[in-house]
Amino acid sequence: MSWTLLRATLHQRRASMFWFSVGLVFYSWLMVWFWPQIGGGQYAEMIENMPPEMLALFGGNDISFASMGGYFQTEYLGLMWMVIVGCAIVMYGVGSLAGDIGKGTMELTLAQPVSRLTVVLTRIAVLVVYVLVLAAATFVPIQVFGPTYDVDLTARTFWLLFALGSLFMLALGGIAMLASSIFRDSGKPAGIAAGLLVMMWILDLVSNVSEAAELFDPVNLVGYWQPGKVINDNVVAAEAWWVYGAVAVVGLIGAVLVFRRRDVA
Amino acid sequence: MDVITTEGLTKYYGSTRGVEDLTMTVPEGSVYGFLGPNGAGKTTTIRCLLGMLKPTRGTAQLFGTAVNLDGSELRRRIGYVAGEVIMFEKETGRWHMEYVSGMRGAKPSLADELVERFEFDPSKRVRELSKGNKQKLALILGMMHDPELLILDEPTSGLDPLNQEAVYAVIDERVAAGRTVFLSSHILSEVERVCERVGIIRAGRLAAEESVHSLLAKRLRELEVTFAEPVEPAFLASVPGVDKVERIGERTLTARAKGDVIDDVIKRLAEKTVTDVEIELASLEDVFLEFYRAQEGEDPSDDSASDAETPARDDAEGGEVR
Known part of the structure; x- marks a missing residue:
C-alpha cells in the first residue's frame, strides 16, 4: 500500500465523504428524535391500520413495525440508509478504478513507480475507511443521542449494527470495485452495481409475499440486512456474516486480479 | 546498452490495430524521434x-x-x-508535484529549476490552467526527478515558441548529462531540432528507421529558374532525379530535385543563360510527406518508394527502410 496514494485518494474523496457523513449524522439524529413523537401508541395504531398485504410486503410477518427495531428498519435503516450508503459506496467503488481510467488520471498514477497491486490495495483500504466512517456516522449518533429520546441500545446492539452495516457496505463495495475493474469508465459499473442493489431490494420485498422470489434469498444481500431484528433481539443470522464476508472477499479479490491484468489506458 | 528494445511488439484493440510487429532499439544516451501522424500507433507503443x-x-x-x-x-x-495531459482538475500544480514525489519516494531535484525556466505558477489549480500551462506542469512532473529515460509524447503541444525552445534546451541538457530521450511527435521540425535518430511509424508499423542526418540528406529541393530565353520543361525534366517541372510564363521553370542531383542540375542550367535561380531546401516535413506519399504508391518514381520496397540497411547513415 502507498501512503501517498492513500492520502491523495482520501483527499480527493473528502468532500463526498464529508457530506454523506453529515447527511447520515443528521438523519440518524432525526430518527431518534422522532421516535418519542411517533413511536409507541400512535405509531402502533398507524401500523395496525395498514393493509395486511402491505405489511407483509414490507416484512411485517418477520418483525413488528410498532417496535423500536421495526421503526428504525422501515423508516430509516431498511430503505433510506441503503439508498444513501448505496450511492456513496457505489460512487466510490466505480470511481476508484474505472473512473480514474476513464478520466485518464490513472495514466498519471501508473506512470510512477507504483504497482497496480499497490494501487488497487490502496483503493480497497480507502473503501474500508469510507465504510467505517459511514458506519460511524450512522450508528454513533443513534447511540449518543438515543438515550435523550428513549432510544437505549446496548453496546452489543451498537456493535452488531456497526459490524453488520459495515460488512454490508463492504460487500456492496466489493461488487462495485469488481465491476469497476472490468470497464473503462464508471457509467457501466455504476449501472451494474446500483442495478443489482435495486434488484435485490425488489426481490427482498417480493419474497415477503411470493415463494418464487424466495429462491434468491440465499444470495440476496438486502435480505440479510435486518437491523430491526438486531435492535429488537440482539441477534444476527450467522449466514449474514458469511454471505456479506464472502461477497466482499470475492468481489475485492476479483477486482485485484482483473485490475492487475487489464489495459489501463 | 539499449535502453528500449521491442521485438515484434503488436497491440490490437479487439480488431482495431494499435501497433504491429514493431521491432526497434534505442541506445543509451540517444535522442530517438518516434515520428508518425495521429493514429499511427505512437501512443500505443509508449503505453506498451x-x-x-x-x-x-x-x-x-x-x-x-x-x-x-x-x-x-x-x-x-x-x-x-503523456500526449494528452490529464491531471486532477481540482488540485494544484504543487499538489501534483508532491503526489508524484511521494510515489517516487524521492525529492524532485529539478523541480525548482524547471518551475523557474518554464515560468510556471504551481499554486494554481489545474482547472485554472491554460492548455500550455497544463503542458508545462506535465513536463515538470515528467522531468523533475531527472530520470534516466524520458518518454515524451508530443511534449511541446500547446506551448508557445519560447517555451518550446526551453523544452528543447532542457532535453539537450538531459542528453548531455547522459540521459536517454524517446520523443514521439508528428512535428517534424521538433524531431529535426532535437533527435539523432528517427523511426517513422505508419499504420502501426515501423516503416523506416534512420538517422536524422540521413533523412535530411534526402532533402528535397525546390527549384525556380528564370532563363534569358524561352525554355521547354523537358530541358530540366530530362535530368535524372528532377520531376514536377512546370513552366511559369515562357522563361521560368519550377521543379523538384530529389537526392544528390544538384550538381547535374547546375550543369544542365549552365547550358543556357540563367537570369535568376532560387534553390530552396524542403523541410523535413516535406521529406516526411513525400515519404508517406511514396509508401502509398502515389509516386512510384520516388526514390523513397524504391527504398521502401527493398528492405536494406543504409550502412553509411545507419538507415533502414522496412
Whole structure:
C-alpha cells in the first residue's frame, strides 16, 4: 500500500465523504428524535391500520413495525440508509478504478513507480475507511443521542449494527470495485452495481409475499440486512456474516486480479 | 546498452490495430524521434513500454528487463509526459508535484529549476490552467526527478515558441548529462531540432528507421529558374532525379530535385543563360510527406518508394527502410 496514494485518494474523496457523513449524522439524529413523537401508541395504531398485504410486503410477518427495531428498519435503516450508503459506496467503488481510467488520471498514477497491486490495495483500504466512517456516522449518533429520546441500545446492539452495516457496505463495495475493474469508465459499473442493489431490494420485498422470489434469498444481500431484528433481539443470522464476508472477499479479490491484468489506458 | 528494445511488439484493440510487429532499439544516451501522424500507433507503443497496455504479441524491454504490467521498479527510472495531459482538475500544480514525489519516494531535484525556466505558477489549480500551462506542469512532473529515460509524447503541444525552445534546451541538457530521450511527435521540425535518430511509424508499423542526418540528406529541393530565353520543361525534366517541372510564363521553370542531383542540375542550367535561380531546401516535413506519399504508391518514381520496397540497411547513415 502507498501512503501517498492513500492520502491523495482520501483527499480527493473528502468532500463526498464529508457530506454523506453529515447527511447520515443528521438523519440518524432525526430518527431518534422522532421516535418519542411517533413511536409507541400512535405509531402502533398507524401500523395496525395498514393493509395486511402491505405489511407483509414490507416484512411485517418477520418483525413488528410498532417496535423500536421495526421503526428504525422501515423508516430509516431498511430503505433510506441503503439508498444513501448505496450511492456513496457505489460512487466510490466505480470511481476508484474505472473512473480514474476513464478520466485518464490513472495514466498519471501508473506512470510512477507504483504497482497496480499497490494501487488497487490502496483503493480497497480507502473503501474500508469510507465504510467505517459511514458506519460511524450512522450508528454513533443513534447511540449518543438515543438515550435523550428513549432510544437505549446496548453496546452489543451498537456493535452488531456497526459490524453488520459495515460488512454490508463492504460487500456492496466489493461488487462495485469488481465491476469497476472490468470497464473503462464508471457509467457501466455504476449501472451494474446500483442495478443489482435495486434488484435485490425488489426481490427482498417480493419474497415477503411470493415463494418464487424466495429462491434468491440465499444470495440476496438486502435480505440479510435486518437491523430491526438486531435492535429488537440482539441477534444476527450467522449466514449474514458469511454471505456479506464472502461477497466482499470475492468481489475485492476479483477486482485485484482483473485490475492487475487489464489495459489501463 | 539499449535502453528500449521491442521485438515484434503488436497491440490490437479487439480488431482495431494499435501497433504491429514493431521491432526497434534505442541506445543509451540517444535522442530517438518516434515520428508518425495521429493514429499511427505512437501512443500505443509508449503505453506498451510503460506497462499500461498488454501487448497482443511480442515483447518490450526497458534497460534490458522485460516490461511487466504490474511492475513498478522500471518506472522509477522513467519520466513520462503523456500526449494528452490529464491531471486532477481540482488540485494544484504543487499538489501534483508532491503526489508524484511521494510515489517516487524521492525529492524532485529539478523541480525548482524547471518551475523557474518554464515560468510556471504551481499554486494554481489545474482547472485554472491554460492548455500550455497544463503542458508545462506535465513536463515538470515528467522531468523533475531527472530520470534516466524520458518518454515524451508530443511534449511541446500547446506551448508557445519560447517555451518550446526551453523544452528543447532542457532535453539537450538531459542528453548531455547522459540521459536517454524517446520523443514521439508528428512535428517534424521538433524531431529535426532535437533527435539523432528517427523511426517513422505508419499504420502501426515501423516503416523506416534512420538517422536524422540521413533523412535530411534526402532533402528535397525546390527549384525556380528564370532563363534569358524561352525554355521547354523537358530541358530540366530530362535530368535524372528532377520531376514536377512546370513552366511559369515562357522563361521560368519550377521543379523538384530529389537526392544528390544538384550538381547535374547546375550543369544542365549552365547550358543556357540563367537570369535568376532560387534553390530552396524542403523541410523535413516535406521529406516526411513525400515519404508517406511514396509508401502509398502515389509516386512510384520516388526514390523513397524504391527504398521502401527493398528492405536494406543504409550502412553509411545507419538507415533502414522496412
